[in-house]
Amino acid sequence: MVAFTKGHGTGNDFVIIADPEGELELTPEQVAAICDRHFGIGADGVLRVVRSNAIAEGAASLAEEPAAEWFMDYRNADGSIAEMCGNGIRVFAHYLVRAGLATIEPGSTLPIGTRAGVRDVTRSETGYQVDLGRWKLTGADPLVRARGLDVARPSTGIDVGNPHVVVALASDQELSSLELEYAPILDPQLPAGANIEFVVPGEPLVRDGIGHVSMRVFERGVGETLSCGTGVAATALAVRYWAGDRAPDNWRVEVPGGTLGVRMFPAEDGEHVALSGPAQLVFRGEIDLV
Structure with a gap:
């Protein structure tokens, strides 16, 4: 059995699975089954919470920002891999804070690794703000x-x-x-x-x-x-x-x-x-x- 948390940002919903040491290999078929709204939990995607040093893609994040301890391994509902998710990274940050895995003090920044690079998350009046970088x-x-x-x-x-x-x-x-x-x-x-x-x-x-x-x-x-x-x-x-x-x-x-x-x-x-x-x-x- 695998523990999960369900979260959302303005209705964009995610299944969050904590796997700090990168021990869980999720197949596309498993992700699609998890996200199925009739036969699974139901979600727009899966957020795997993994330390950057425990996932191959995390090496680039740590090279960019050594403080990026956590990596957002995001999968779409069909099991495909996505580079980034603006709602997902706010939910990811909220999970880290609620689980005691990270803190975001007023005025401070939490760097999070993604396949699109490191993204900085801060507190905002409405919840969280993420710097999506250059466009x-x-x-x-x-x-x-x-x-x-x-x-x-x-x-x-x-x-x-x-x-x-x-x-x-x-x-x-x-x-x-x-x-x-x-x-x-x-x-x-x-x-x-x-x-x-x-x-x-x-x-x-x-x-x-x-x-x-x-x-x-x-x-x-x-x-x-x-x-x-x-x-x-x-x-x-x-x-x-x-x-x-x-x-x-x-x-x-x-x-x-x-x-x-x-x-x-x-x-x-x-x-x-x-x-x-x-x-x-x-x-x-x-x-x-x-």
Whole structure:
């Protein structure tokens, strides 16, 4: 039997498994079974809590930041490996704090290793904030076809440690009419796939110096989720890019699971983007892995 904790960030839910010494080898089939909402626990992904020095990928994290004791081994619901998860890393940090494995004092930072590099987590008014690091326009801007849209729509490719394409829609009605139980189609397809965000700018777009948008997301390897942290960041970045130089650097993004904050700020290696929002642990149990 394997002990687990269930947690979520704005409805983006995860099964957390503590494996500090890296003794547990989870197969893609086991991860998919755990995340199955009918026959398993049910989740958008699995977070394995492992020390950086106990996992091969952790060597790069420790080389980047020797204080990054913990590594977030994140798997999508279909068992595939993902580079990063903005909601997941806040839940991961909350688990570390609640389990007594780490502390985040006011004004201090907790570095966490991921496959996208080390990410720094701090406390915020709404829960936790994670610095997602440098972002970039990918230049891969495929047309996106989705059930519920009459024609294919253009997109903007954004990388925030994992790949996204962001699509602007004209109205809340268009957003609600999407049938995201069916996977949208990218034309051309991207070699590694992408998370796909569908976005409606607020009316007005900027209120009291803060940008406002609403979105829904189809996550690579998962399907539609109530929230996607890195997708929220990519959404705010894309809308700011579309809006031009006078657009704000602070955003509020409404997703089906709640509200998340995004902030862009300068750093020594270029502009970074940070994501803030809540993280909750909801129950614990044991599961028999077969």
